[in-house]
Amino acid sequence: MTDAPPLPPPPEAGSPLGRPLRRREDRRLLTGEGRFTEDIASPPGCLHAVFLRSPHAHAGIGAIDAAAARALPGVAAVLTGRDLAALVAPLRMAPPIEGLQPMEMPVLPVEAARFVGDPVALVLAETRVAAEDAAELVGIAWDPLPAIASVADAAAPEAALVDPALPSNRVSLQTFATPGLEAAFARADRVVQARFGQQRQTHAPMEPRSALALWDNGRQHLTMQVGTQAPHPYRSALAVRLGLKEWQVTVESPEMGGGFGQKIIPLREDLCIAAAARLLRRPVRWRETRGENLTAVLHAREEVVTTRAAVAADGRILGLTCAIDADFGAWSFFPANYMARVVAMILPGPYRIRDYGYEVSVWLTNKCPSGPMRAPMAITSWVMEGTMDAIARALGLDPLEVRRCNSLTEADLPWITATGERYDAVTPLATLEAVAEQLGYAALRAEQAARGPAAETLLGIGLCTVVESNTYSSAFYRAAGIPGSGHEVASLRIEPSGAVIASCGLMGSGQGYDTTLAQAAAAGLGAAVEEVQVQIGNSDTAPYGMGSRGARGATAGGGALYLAGLKLKAKLLAIAAAMLDLNSADALxxxxxxxxxxxxxxxxxxxxxxxxxxxxxxLDPLRLPPGLEPGLHQILAYDPPGTTYTNSTHACAVEVERATGTVRILRYMAAEDCGTRINPMVVAGQTHGATAMGLSGALLEHAAYGTDGQALAGSFMDYAIARADDLPAFELSHHDTPNPRTPAGIKGMSEGGTMGGIGALMNAVNDALAQVGARLEAQPATPARVWAALRGAADPTRA
Structure with missing residues (x-):
């Protein structure tokens, strides 16, 4: 592992860092010359896979009659959970975390299906049509069981167990409190409570999942051509589950049309087709349908958070508690405490809160399992910022003033949070002030007062300051009780012609890595960006790395390449000094x-x-200085010294139509501090995309279920996502403070827009509704829900 070097001086004109270069990958993607998994031709003898899925939320699996399906022309096999259990080891999720119950999951369920869409059998045929027809002929003797469709159902006395191996449906419980928490509440002038609910959502990538498994029986070698964000961890997991060595598995990841956390690990379908290819000694291809992607892969975000704030009369927070109840779904692909505990750990965000406590409960239900989704801690900022608004309303204070008096300042840094996290070089008060001025906060408040609560359209103002955890260090994973590493490995190789090949363990799904990683490597090395080629996505050629997740690409991947470049540059300059007959390279x-x-x-x-x-x-190693080996190849591992944090403040003004509940965004802006921006154009694009995702989730998206556990959002007719005309123009400003503890001051930033978008929008809607005594405790802020809140409120303008 390598520590970060001293922070370099600001990049000079022409430096690769900070240049708004056009993304080099866009030409092939926009002209239809990109290569996605579906662009790979099916090899000779390829079989096509279709999964038979449960129509029940919870049901025992009786006899499976596949005789008619197997008799259909072109059908090669029908494999059940019992067949595949001999080929794929179960996944046991049992990290040693206090309060976390161990869970085990077979590759396909054998005894019972646990949610609508749970895969229970695999049909393999010469064509996809034949496989689909055969799947219709498979008969299963279902034994419907009671379904748990909500956290309330899961927590009810005598509730049916989602996982019969556990003592209850609460799969995880963690608590924390600082020693002074009780005393803080005892001396408070007021205790303010607020409740926040985020609805279940899913990732909805442009490209659903797709994979092609190739088994070479002679070499006993598996090649998986699949879009994955983390080729090496994916390979390791695949090898372990299939009983193979890692050198027996190659993962090739082509272009990816979005991942957002859904394409990190091998999920059950991936394992099934790999096992089938090995069993049948034929290539196997699987294409996920949009309905499968919406209902049966991974969901996220469903949680309810209640805060209690002990406050002084002037709005200062003396102590804070939060209780989180998270709906985890039916199976455990990730540690059940993972997402919800990160929310709890970073909840105090940009504020000077010394006494804090949390209780995190995670529950199993008969729904699609949960996993990370872009900004898995997305609700955090809305909860904290909504609590600030609740304090302001309770005390009759201005929401901006309450934020100002609690905000961390430069004098507070470095700040150690109540949960032990360290903030360096964050500027939450600066971005708050910048966005308030840019929005014209005082003038909007005056306009709101002039309109009054009787207006047909209610004006609302929403503020949301975000402290975004992005590059999670190995130390963070240990503190959170989560298995994992935060390091990344870079390889930088210079060929005899001077061509530079840069590689690391990341894989892109739209982030612009071909461009920004080349810029980071070129900046460290001193090369022209045009001479640097980035090669990622192949587990055989790229060094073993942790992949793309969170917002670690810039700091971990870019940082590792920047440091590798510095090391390789030192060797190059030593060679130059020898060629120039200089005693040292100090002046070069x-x-x-x-x-x-x-x-x-x-x-x-x-x-x-x-x-x-x-x-x-x-080619001329005899000219090298004594002790310097021939060649130019640097491999370097970098583990960030701690979790890096970026901050921003988002603000929006909305109008709410009282007659219909329609929300219209009038203006939207964000002031951001993300440290050294490798490429400002890419940063702007990431902020736009993340914010759009946050607004879409807060306004529209809902992976809804009925009270019987039936999935109600199986297509884009039911699962609404924002269109271009649903979203505003984004006004961005930057207030960059390089991080002194990371290479080149890089921080990371690609998830804060999601957090800020949710918080700013919901706070603006509730600011509008508060004028008539209404509040929306839970998302999404659809017209129907906003209208219902308005109708249910005590409206002082109506006698």
């Missing part, structure tokens, strides 16, 4: 692929280039 620098020498009057070219140095290193 490599910029844009050219060796410069510092003279009294400034920097001067030496006549040497990166290409010349590369030829010497590879």
């Amino acid at each position: 620098e490599l910029r844009d692929g050219v060796v410069l020498r510092r003279l009294a009057e400034g920097w001067a070219e030496t006549g040497l280039t990166l290409a010349q140095l590369a030829r010497t290193a590879h």
Whole structure:
């Protein structure tokens, strides 16, 4: 592992860092020349897979009659959970975390299906149509069982057990409190309570999942061509479950049309087709339908959070507690405490809260299992910022003033949170002030007062300051009781021509890695960006890394490549010094692929280039300085010294139509501090995309279930996502403070927009509704829900 070097001076004009370069990958993607899994031709003898799924929320699996299906022309096999259990080991999720119950999951259920869409059999045929027809002929003797469709059902006395191996449906319980918490509440002038509910959502990537499994029986080797965000962890998990060595598995990830956390690990379908390819010694291809993607892969976000704030009369928070109840679904692909506990750990966010406590309960239900989704801690900022608004309303104070008096300032840094997290170089008060000025906060408040509560359209103002945890360090995982590592590995290789090949364990799904990773590597190395080629996504050629998740790409991946570049540059300059007959390289620098020498009057070219140095290193090793080995290849592992944090403040103004409940966003802006921006254009795009995702979730999206556990959102007719005309123009400003503890001051930033979008929108809607005594405790803020809140409120304008 390598510590970060001292923070470099601000990039000079022309430096690869900070340049708004157009994304180099866009040309192939926009002209239809990208290569996705579906663009890979089916090899000879390829079988097509279709999964038979449970129509019941909870049902015992009796006899499975596949005779008619197997007799259909073109059908090669019908495999059940019992067949596959001999080929794929079960997944046991049992990290040693206090309060977390161990769970075990077979590759396909054998005894009982636990949610609508649970896969229970696999049909393999020469064509997809034949496989679909055969699946219709498989008969299953179902024994319907009581379904648990909500946390309330799960917690009820004598509730049916989702997992009969557990003593109750509460799969995880963690608590925490600082020693001074009780005393803080005892001295409070007021205790303010607020409740927040986030609805179940799903990732809805543009490209559903797809995979092609190829088994080479002669070499006993499996190749998986699949879109995955983490090729190496995916390979390791696949190998373990299939009883293979990692060198027996190659993962090739082509282009990916979005992942958002859904494409990190091998899920059950992936394992089934890999096992089938090995069993039948034929290639196997599976294409997920949109309905399967919406109902049967991974869901996220369903949780209810209740806060209690002990406050002084001036709005200062003396102590805070939160209780979280999270609906985890039916099976455990990830530790059940993972997402909800991260919410609890970072909840105090940008505020000076020393005394804090939480209780996190995670419940099993008969719904699609949960997993990480872009900003798995998405509800955090709405909860904290909504609590600030609740304090302001309870005390008759201005919401902006309450935030100001509680906000962390530069004088408070470095700040150690109540849960032990460290904030460096965050500027929440600065971004708050910037966005309030940009929005014209005072003028909007005056307009709101002038309109009054009797207006047909209610004006609402929402503020949301975000402290986004992005690059989770290994230390964070240990503190959270979550197995995992936060390090990343970079490989930087220079060929004899001077061409540079950069690689790490990330895999892109739209982030622009081909461009930004090249910029990071070029900045460390001193090469021209155009000479750097990024190669990621193949587990055989890229170094073993932790993949793309959270917002770790820039700091972990970019940081590792930047550091590898610095190390390789030191070797290059040593070679240059020898070629120039200098005693040391102290006065030399490599910029844009050219060796410069510092003279009294400034920097001067030496006549040497990166290409010349590369030829010497590879092809003329006798000219190298003593002790310097031939070649130019640097491998470096980087583990961030702690979790990095980015901050931003989002603000929006909305109008709410009282007659219909329709919400219209008038203006939306964000002031952001994400440290050194590798590529400002990519940062803007990531902020736009993340914010759009947050607004879409808060306004529209709902993976709804009936009280009987039936999935009600199986298509885009039922699962609404925002269209372009549903979203406002985004006004962005930047207030960048480099992080002194990371390479080049990089922080990461790709999830804060989701958090800020949710919080700013919901706070604006509730600010409008508060004028007539209404409040929306739970998302989404659809017209029907807003209208119902208005109708149910005590409206002082109506006698």
